[in-house]
Amino acid sequence: MLSTHRQVTGRAGAGLFPLWGPPLRFRSADVQIGRHSFTRAQLALGDGPAGYGLMIHVPPIGPLDATASEESISAAERYFAQWYPEEPVTVFSCTSWLLDPQLAEYLHPESNILRFQRRFTLLPELPPDDPHEGDREMMRLGLQVTPPERSLEAEDLARVPQHTTLQRAFVAHLRSGRHWAKRTGVRLPAAP
Numbered sequence: 001m002l003s004t005h006r007q008v009t010g011r012a013g014a015g016l017f018p019l020w021g022p023p024l025r026f027r028s029a030d031v032q033i034g035r036h037s038f039t040r041a042q043l044a045l046g047d048g049p050a051g052y053g054l055m056i057h058v059p060p061i062g063p064l065d066a067t068a069s070e071e072s073i074s075a076a077e078r079y080f081a082q083w084y085p086e087e088p089v090t091v092f093s094c095t096s097w098l099l100d101p102q103l104a105e106y107l108h109p110e111s112n113i114l115r116f117q118r119r120f121t122l123l124p125e126l127p128p129d130d131p132h133e134g135d136r137e138m139m140r141l142g143l144q145v146t147p148p149e150r151s152l153e154a155e156d157l158a159r160v161p162q163h164t165t166l167q168r169a170f171v172a173h174l175r176s177g178r179h180w181a182k183r184t185g186v187r188l189p190a191a192p
Contacts, residue, residue, distance in 0.1 A: 030057070033079055034072030035065070040080065043090065051090035054080060058096055060141045064112040070119075077189050092187045094120060097138040099183035106169030113166075120185025134180040143167055 030039045039055040054076060058064065073092065080089055099117055107114050128134065136147040139156075143166065148156055157171050173180065 031076075031079070032059075033076045035061075035068040036072040036076070038076045038080070040084065040087070042087075052084075052087040053091045053093055054089050056092055056094040058094070058098055058116075060144055064098070064116055066112060066115045069112075069116060074190065089189050092189065093184060094186075095182055095184040097134055097142055097180055097182055099185045100134065100138075100181045101183070102173065102178070102180065103169070106173070107165060111165075117185070120187050123184045123186065125181060125183060128181070131179050134182045135174060137182055138170060138180045143170060 030037055035058075037057040037059060039057065041053050041055055043050040043053050056073065056076075077089060080087070098113055099120060099122060101117070101122065103113055103117070132151045135152055139145050139147040139152070139160070143160060145160055152174060157174060160167055160171050162168050162171065170180070
C-alpha cells in the first residue's frame with residue numbers, strides 16, 4: 001500500500017487511498033493474498049445478518065493476469081475458511097473502475113481487464129454525487145497519474161501519456177463528453 005502510494009504520487013504516505021484503507025490494513029482486517037487484497041464484511045439484509053462477504057481490491061501493482069487473479073481469490077477462500085470458520089464467505093464483491101462495461105468499447109475482448117469483468121455480475125449502477133469520481137479513480141489507479149481535485153480539464157488530459165490502449169481510451173472517452181464509472185460486481189465462492 002505504501003509503496004503503491006509512492007509509485008503513483010512520488011511521495012511517501014497513504015493519502016492515495018480512502019481514509020478507511022490504511023487502518024484496516026494495519027489491524028489486519030484487510031489482507032493481501034497474491035494479486036488482490038481482501039476485506040471481510042458482515043452482510044445484513046433487513047433486520048439481521050445475512051452472512052459474510054469478502055471485498056476484493058485490485059491494487060495497481062502490475063498486470064491483472066487472469067490466472068494470478070483467480071489463484072488469489074481461491075487462496076483467499078481457503079485462508080478465510082481456515083482462520084474464520086464461524087464466518088463462511090457467501091459472496092465476493094468488487095467496486096472498481098475495472099468493472100465499468102464501457103471499457104469493452106475500447107479493449108480487446110480477451111484483455112485482462114475484460115476477462116476480470118466477466119467473472120462478476122454487475123449490480124445496478126447508482127449515479128454518483130460527482131460525475132467525475134470514476135474519471136479520477138481511473139486516472140489515479142488505472143493510469144497512475146495524480147488527478148486534480150476538481151473536474152478534469154483539457155490540460156489534465158494532455159498530460160496523460162498515450163502509449164497504451166487504456167491511456168488512449170481514457171482520453172478519447174472523456175473528450176467525447178462521457179465519464180468513466182466505478183461499478184460494483186459480485187460473484188459466489190467456489191462450491192465446497
